[in-house]
Amino acid sequence: MLSAQSSPVVRATLPTVEASLPAIAERFYQRLFDEHPALLSDLFNRANQANGSQREALAGAIAAFARLLVEHPEERPDAVLARIAHKHVSLGITPDQYTIVGRHLLGAVAEVLGEAVTPQVATAWDEVYWLMANALIAAEARLYAQAAVAGGDVWRRMEIAERREETADVVSLTLREPDHETARRFLPGQYVGVRVELPDGARQIRQYSLCCAPGSKTWRITVKREKPAGPGAPDGEVSSWLHAHAHAGDTLEVSLPSGDLALHDADTPLLLASAGIGVTPMLSMLHHLALSASTRRIHVLHADRSPAHHIHREEQAELVSRLTNASLHLWYERGARTLTGPDASEGTVSLDRLPLTPRTDAYLCGPLPFMRALRTGLLNAGLHARAIHYEVFGPDLWQSR
Template sequence: MLSAKSAEVVEATLPAVGGAIGDITPLFYGKMFAAHPELLRDLFNRGNQANGTQRQALAGSIAAFASALIAHPDQRPDAMLARIAHKHVSVGISNAQYKIVHEHLFAAIVEVLGEAVTPEVAAAWDEVYWLMANALIAVEDRLRTEAAAAQGGDPDDLWRPYTVVARYQETDDVVSFLVRPADGGPVPPARPGQYVSVRATMADGARQIRQYSLSGNPDGALQFTVKRAGAGASGEPAGEVSNHLHAHLNPGDVIEVAPPLGDVSLADGDGPVLLASAGIGNTPMTAMLAHLAATGSTRTVVAVHGDRDQLSHAFRAELGRLTTELANSSAHVFYEQPLGAWPQERTGLVDLATVPVPAGTTAYLCGPVPFLRSVRAQLLAAGVPAADIHYEVFGPDLWLGQDA
């Protein structure tokens, strides 16, 4: 894939570029949004830009892709590309925007690194960028075509109006919305574990986009779940869209929704499955459990969940009901600050040393990055191969391309 000459240059300059990426990415975003303010207004997550997580995710993906090309120049990191492509299609990234990103990203690199960016260095990193961009464009074109065929309409505009038919208060901070296509057309198919994008019009007229996991897929409808994000202790702003939806989205309202996407979904098979989640990360796991129960699965299913306490645990009742309906399943719940004593629940963080992990297990994880790291390490120690551990993380993927 990467030419031998460029591979040598990229390998030699990767430490310098990687070391400066923290300065390059904020400069890049500043230049791009100054030239194209509509991208921040109607495409990029303003909250993630404010707290810097989008910048960290971009830096991680660039470094991971370049490192993969150096380590395996004749291979393409398809798993990493698929994760990015699903996210891009879900928010409406277009092929033309890759040229915009290229222009401002390379301007930022030159400004930060100065004379170190010789014509040879620029050409090598240009090759890296377009290898990644063109691979993503190909995957994204396919995803858009498939999604448009499933729901009808234009592959270049997958947004569709949905009517809210029900609203369920799961906890004080978690609400599920049941929606149906406003045009009466078919609901696009969804795989258990996928998410939808929701586009909401804010008070200032901006149309902000967020992804929310499907927590159910009833006939003729989609159900997604939203946790209201409060302001962070270190100054992060409250979740702009989640608070808007909690305050303003009610039955009878219409909201724009994109078709289900996401590369982490429950695979068919008959081997053991472990579903591990923390906090609101149990929404895709609830959808997986519901699918297994609805299909009468006889697979061994181990469901593990960690939360603050019983009141903050969304889908607590569903976890008990669904694992009871399955023929070979068990539930293992950990509360950091439990309210009272319950014999089937444990105090503290998720500890797989106290949970049976059958041989041949395929694991699916969802939750904050520290939780993912901890549980993945525990699964590896238990003998689960890395290839059989799949994860989903909400928001920018700060773990992309990492093995630890």
């Protein structure tokens, strides 16, 4: 909670700061990487820095947190920060890094806003930053403690036991502990970070969902080779490296399982909705539900370009068939008429044929336009916003638009 002195100052200056956040975020990263260039090569996603999505995500997170402090001071910020804390743990972030970030972030505010940043304003926004930072530090400390590791000690070597080509642009890698012991447990829906050394010496990190059963002896990740974001842009650095160089017998640096899109055990109806590569966390959930012989009413929805592009299609259908009260609904841009068996349609996803109730818990993963459209439909169907959970591959831009 903001102090009595800072609260009115933040409330008064919030519109100005919000309007300037894109410029502040840009200046912040410039300052940070000028002083600490290794952070760009070894911690931050260079592609997201180049296309501006990381700046947009940072601005959105700061704005959402500050607005929560002044408009809903009685609410805890856990929901706003949980996703960030999990991502930080997958990167091995430590408390000392918050001091560096805070200095450059508040320096960027002063540079962009100039004389508007009086000592009183600077003190108030310093308080906002440290409220956010300390909440994240505490949340991350809890996650490290739950995993029984020291803060930041998240990286382990794992061996690639098997490589499978799913499509021309998607490969699955089965990972095991070097001593062949059972892999660390995770919650259905979580992801891990993978760190690789690129030809220029940079050690870049990307997160990939664990798309296997929790508690299995091995892990599996499925990697889509990212295409250029625009003319002249490069392919995805880490995904392209994994496609070219990750083979059975090689080892990878892999972080602790993280992520707040974890399936909650309950007796409520369930919707698992995905598009494209977003099917991966849903597979982990389906494995868990099948192994536990769940009797929940479950609707599984997936959208894709065509059946040929639908990775793990047969596995998904087989898992749904093992559940006594589950149904599978597929939407394809083309090729749906070639399928027999599951409910397959062509065109845009529709919720019309799904008998959803306000008690339904929904889990979404896929491109933002897909998830936003689906979320609107679910709210219209009577679901509470708290019952709609989502995972974004990449910077979380949900709150910034």
